[in-house]
Amino acid sequence: xxxxxxxxxxxxxxRHFFKKKVTEMYPEQKPNLPKRSRGWFELTPDKCTACGLxxxxxxxxxxxxxxxxxxxNKRKLVQYRMLMESCIFCGFCVEACPQDALYNTQAFEQxxxxxxxxxxxxxxxxxxxxxxxxxxx
Amino acid sequence: xxxxxxWVDMFRQWLVGIGIPALPAEILIKTILVLxxxxxxxxxxxxxxxxxxxxxxxxxxRVGPNRLGPAGFLQFPVxxxxxxGKEDIIPGNVDRPVFKIASICAFLxxxxxxxxxxxxxxxxxxxxxxxxxxxxAIGSTGTIxxxxxxxxxxxxxxxxxxxxxxxxxxxxxxPLAFSLLGIVMITGSLSxxxxxxxxxxxxxxxxxxxxxxxxxxxxxxxTNRGPFxxxxxxxxxxxxxxxxxxxxxYALFMVAEYTHLVAVSAIAAVVFLGGWNAxxxxxxxxxxxxxxxxxxxxxxxxxxxxxTFVRVKVEHLMHIGWKxxxxxxxxxxxxxxxxxxxxxxxxx
Amino acid sequence: xxxxxxxxxxxxFGPQHPSTHGVYRGVFTMQGEYVTKCVNHIGxxxxxxxxLAESRTYTQFIPYNGRLxxxxxxxxxEAYVRAVEKxxxxxxxxxxxxxxxxxxxxxxxxxASHLVFYSSMALDMAGFTPWTYGFRERDTILDLFEMAAGxxxxxxxxxxxxxxxxxxxxxxxxxxxxxxxxxxxMEEYHGILTGNEIFQAxxxxxxxxxxxxxxxxxxSGPSARASGIDYDLRRDEPYGIYDRFKFNVPVRQTGDTxxxxxxxxxxxxxxxxxxxxxxxxxxxxxxxxxVPKIIKPPAxxxxxxxxxxxxxxxxxxxxxxxxxxxxxxxCSPCFVNVAVFEEMAVGLHLQDAVVAFASLDIVLGEIDR
Numbered sequence: 001x002x003x004x005x006x007x008x009x010x011x012x013x014x015r016h017f018f019k020k021k022v023t024e025m026y027p028e029q030k031p032n033l034p035k036r037s038r039g040w041f042e043l044t045p046d047k048c049t050a051c052g053l054x055x056x057x058x059x060x061x062x063x064x065x066x067x068x069x070x071x072x073n074k075r076k077l078v079q080y081r082m083l084m085e086s087c088i089f090c091g092f093c094v095e096a097c098p099q100d101a102l103y104n105t106q107a108f109e110q111x112x113x114x115x116x117x118x119x120x121x122x123x124x125x126x127x128x129x130x131x132x133x134x135x136x137x
Numbered sequence: 138x139x140x141x142x143x144w145v146d147m148f149r150q151w152l153v154g155i156g157i158p159a160l161p162a163e164i165l166i167k168t169i170l171v172l173x174x175x176x177x178x179x180x181x182x183x184x185x186x187x188x189x190x191x192x193x194x195x196x197x198x199r200v201g202p203n204r205l206g207p208a209g210f211l212q213f214p215v216x217x218x219x220x221x222g223k224e225d226i227i228p229g230n231v232d233r234p235v236f237k238i239a240s241i242c243a244f245l246x247x248x249x250x251x252x253x254x255x256x257x258x259x260x261x262x263x264x265x266x267x268x269x270x271x272x273x274a275i276g277s278t279g280t281i282x283x284x285x286x287x288x289x290x291x292x293x294x295x296x297x298x299x300x301x302x303x304x305x306x307x308x309x310x311x312p313l314a315f316s317l318l319g320i321v322m323i324t325g326s327l328s329x330x331x332x333x334x335x336x337x338x339x340x341x342x343x344x345x346x347x348x349x350x351x352x353x354x355x356x357x358x359x360t361n362r363g364p365f366x367x368x369x370x371x372x373x374x375x376x377x378x379x380x381x382x383x384x385x386x387y388a389l390f391m392v393a394e395y396t397h398l399v400a401v402s403a404i405a406a407v408v409f410l411g412g413w414n415a416x417x418x419x420x421x422x423x424x425x426x427x428x429x430x431x432x433x434x435x436x437x438x439x440x441x442x443x444x445t446f447v448r449v450k451v452e453h454l455m456h457i458g459w460k461x462x463x464x465x466x467x468x469x470x471x472x473x474x475x476x477x478x479x480x481x482x483x484x485x
Numbered sequence: 486x487x488x489x490x491x492x493x494x495x496x497x498f499g500p501q502h503p504s505t506h507g508v509y510r511g512v513f514t515m516q517g518e519y520v521t522k523c524v525n526h527i528g529x530x531x532x533x534x535x536x537l538a539e540s541r542t543y544t545q546f547i548p549y550n551g552r553l554x555x556x557x558x559x560x561x562x563e564a565y566v567r568a569v570e571k572x573x574x575x576x577x578x579x580x581x582x583x584x585x586x587x588x589x590x591x592x593x594x595x596x597a598s599h600l601v602f603y604s605s606m607a608l609d610m611a612g613f614t615p616w617t618y619g620f621r622e623r624d625t626i627l628d629l630f631e632m633a634a635g636x637x638x639x640x641x642x643x644x645x646x647x648x649x650x651x652x653x654x655x656x657x658x659x660x661x662x663x664x665x666x667x668x669x670x671m672e673e674y675h676g677i678l679t680g681n682e683i684f685q686a687x688x689x690x691x692x693x694x695x696x697x698x699x700x701x702x703x704x705s706g707p708s709a710r711a712s713g714i715d716y717d718l719r720r721d722e723p724y725g726i727y728d729r730f731k732f733n734v735p736v737r738q739t740g741d742t743x744x745x746x747x748x749x750x751x752x753x754x755x756x757x758x759x760x761x762x763x764x765x766x767x768x769x770x771x772x773x774x775x776v777p778k779i780i781k782p783p784a785x786x787x788x789x790x791x792x793x794x795x796x797x798x799x800x801x802x803x804x805x806x807x808x809x810x811x812x813x814x815x816c817s818p819c820f821v822n823v824a825v826f827e828e829m830a831v832g833l834h835l836q837d838a839v840v841a842f843a844s845l846d847i848v849l850g851e852i853d854r
Contacts, residue, residue, distance in 0.1 A: 005680030006446065012677045013196045013445040013614055022621060023200040034655070036635040059545035090548035090641045095649070104635075197617035293496055297518060297835070364683060366611065367836075445677070447610035447684050450836050451518070 033106040038091045040107045043080055043122040047101035050075040057096035060086045080123040085115065142259040170262055174251050182395050186213040189440060196444045223384035228291060235289035240386045243282035243393035250275045250400045255329055257413050257425035268329040272404060273314050276359060279397065280306040283368065287378035298378035301451060302361065302368035308458035309358040315466035316351040319473040320408050333412030340411035347469040349409050351462050356401040360394060363443035367451055398439065399432065406431035493521060500529050504609045504839050507849025520838050523830040525823060530853040538813040543569055543780040551639030553815065554851040556601045559594040560793045562643040563587060567724060568789035568800035570645055572782045575774060582770040583647035584726045589763050590642065592756040597626045598794035599749045602846045606746060607678055609843045610687060615678045622670050625663050632656050646774030660764060667757050692829045692841035694740035702825045705818050706796030708845055711748045712740030718792035730759050742844040781808050795819050795846060815854055819847040
């Protein structure tokens with residue numbers, strides 16, 4: 001019979017009419033992202049040794065670090081800045097960090113109103129403590 | 138409902154009683170009835186657009202609009218407010234008078250068909266004794282509005298859409314008229330109220346199943362819906378004949394399309410599904426409610442077909458219209474003629 | 486009738502159109518509604534990826550591959566990574582588990598890419614419902630990618646010598662669930678679109694591409710297999726561990742739109758078969774070989790191509806011994822496939838031209854790079 005395919009199509013769509021819908025009601029229901037999902041980045045400043053491996057690993061060169069050497073000739077971090085407007089979220093910086101100081105969260109709702117707010121400063125040391133450490137040297 | 142005629146009578150007597158002469162009172166009553174029909178149609182429109190969007194979503198495992206109002210019901214009124222606030226952009230080299238009145242013409246021809254549709258016993262604007270013929274004739278005049286829109290917009294896509302629509306609507310009017318001829322042969326009258334009265338015992342969808350199928354396909358083509366929406370084929374001719382329209386002019390085209398859809402559903406409910414007659418003798422529910430249920434059943438069928446099937450090609454559209462539906466409806470007329478003759482012979 | 490003047494009109498199948506798969510511009514010369522001449526204009530999405538490669542190290546270039554054909558990220562990365570591994574000479578040191586994981590990811594990506602084809606082809610004909618059905622399964626596959634690689638569309642998962650990280654424990658049960666529902670979903674796709682008489686009337690006999698013409702133009706991939714060219718790089722020039730899997734290669738003879746559609750649907754079923762075999766045979770072990778931190782391949786050049794979902798994707802890399810490539814050339818299959826549209830569109834109705842274009846399955850990101 002000629003119209004058989006048409007009737008089968010009709011039966012498939014009417015079955016879906018009564019089934020449960022797959023839509024997730026955002027923003028009431030936030031998605032449960034897996035742990036490896038690459039959202040925005042956060043830094044644990046105590047673990048960071050300012051080695052600069054993440055700076056070399058980034059394809060676009062968005063990370064910049066300011067550091068100084070204290071009295072034991074150990075590097076200490078002063079400022080860690082990422083220009084997020086050029087970030088491609090590849091995750092090479094997280095992979096390159098030997099101390100696991102830089103990690104990615106699953107946050108993805110990070111819209112801002114002004115372009116300057118995109119350039120995040122992930123860590124900025126207090127000027128007094130830096131001065132104090134330098135003067136103790 | 139005969140109750141409706143009683144109310145109209147009471148209103149007429151009150152008007153004459155406060156001193157208005159007979160003729161202006163009649164004109165006043167008819168004007169109020171026309172306004173009621175227009176308001177009814179526009180109310181239906183709000184429900185229909187909501188239904189269309191929810192159905193489109195439900196067939197596709199989605200939820201559809203659900204933020205504004207209960208279950209997203211206020212989405213369409215808010216969209217109308219948005220469209221009313223839009224700037225009225227008329228492109229440079231269009232044919233200005235034709236461009237401006239095309240959308241109004243579309244709505245006008247769609248709403249003129251509502252003059253003969255009965256929504257219940259006695260609830261009819263004008264019980265013409267050629268009601269069915271009037272409806273088919275008014276439906277044919279709807280073509281001109283789309284051709285006007287396609288021709289006046291200074292755009293090649295719109296021209297293609299307008300020409301396609303003209304060909305499509307003209308091709309499908311013949312099978313539409315033929316499919317209703319079988320009903321006319323059985324009842325012997327073109328008046329819609331007499332057709333409903335003739336269906337007291339059995340609805341005409343059962344003896345005239347071929348005509349019902351042909352009418353269904355033709356009305357999809359007449360209203361530019363579903364698998365036959367070549368004129369507004371978004372995927373090829375980015376919105377076809379109304380590509381240059383924006384704001385309220387665009388909304389008027391949508392209103393015209395849905396008005397025409399409810400009108401053909403109502404005619405199908407009246408002619409094939411028994412009008413305001415109650416099935417299985419459940420007469421405690423008023424006829425108006427049955428009529429609305431049947432109209433919405435037909436609309437559900439139209440929407441089911443639209444959201445499942447892909448669009449046909451223009452050549453196949455013409456083939457289906459001329460080479461398949463016309464022979465089918467002629468065959469139906471022949472069978473009906475034989476059936477009526479045999480019935481008359483048997484019944485003496 | 487002799488004094489009616491007709492004129493051919495130029496129609497822009499423009500960069501802004503709902504049915505071009507990206508920013509493609511085709512200038513049609515039309516007689517009424519039939520196309521008499523078609524000229525392709527591409528380049529609207531050119532981003533200079535090949536030049537960009539000359540200022541990035543080999544490892545830093547891996548994320549950019551996901552942006553080429555943006556619906557098949559893993560396939561592009563595999564092509565690049567295998568080309569550089571061939572240049573470095575470590576193609577046989579890749580661990581077994583890494584090879585199997587690569588096959589799983591690549592076949593999942595092939596299914597996802599063909600699902601985009603299915604949904605877009607249905608949408609080009611106003612079938613809104615099949616479109617959402619196709620994207621429902623693609624979403625499940627992209628969720629699997631997010632579990633393993635961290636990102637849905639630009640995975641950045643392949644590394645030289647293996648893959649970036651091992652699969653975690655939630656990946657395998659999710660993959661099993663997907664493989665269980667795929668046969669039922671394929672039935673649904675065929676039921677609502679393939680069996681539909683309107684769809685068949687619109688695609689059968691439309692824009693046939695003969696075998697000789699396909700060979701002259703150099704078409705590759707499913708479009709070539711639909712015209713009768715029985716060549717699949719996974720079976721005929723196997724790379725990696727593809728010689729261990731048993732799968733058929735669907736080939737059809739006529740080369741019209743319907744055949745190109747059916748070849749891709751059958752390829753999806755074959756990918757499910759490969760996935761079942763890989764799921765069963767996945768061994769334990771490391772996922773990354775011992776490679777130096779800074780990749781400095783020896784000076785020379787290499788060309789390697791894989792069976793991408795759109796055809797043969799090849800990478801021609803010239804290295805001068807430093808950490809950055811001297812020249813990286815991407816031989817994209819869609820660039821070759823779209824050229825045949827100029828000849829295919831002549832004589833077609835506008836509706837058929839749109840459907841024929843959809844059946845070539847091109848993605849502009851790969852054409853313009």
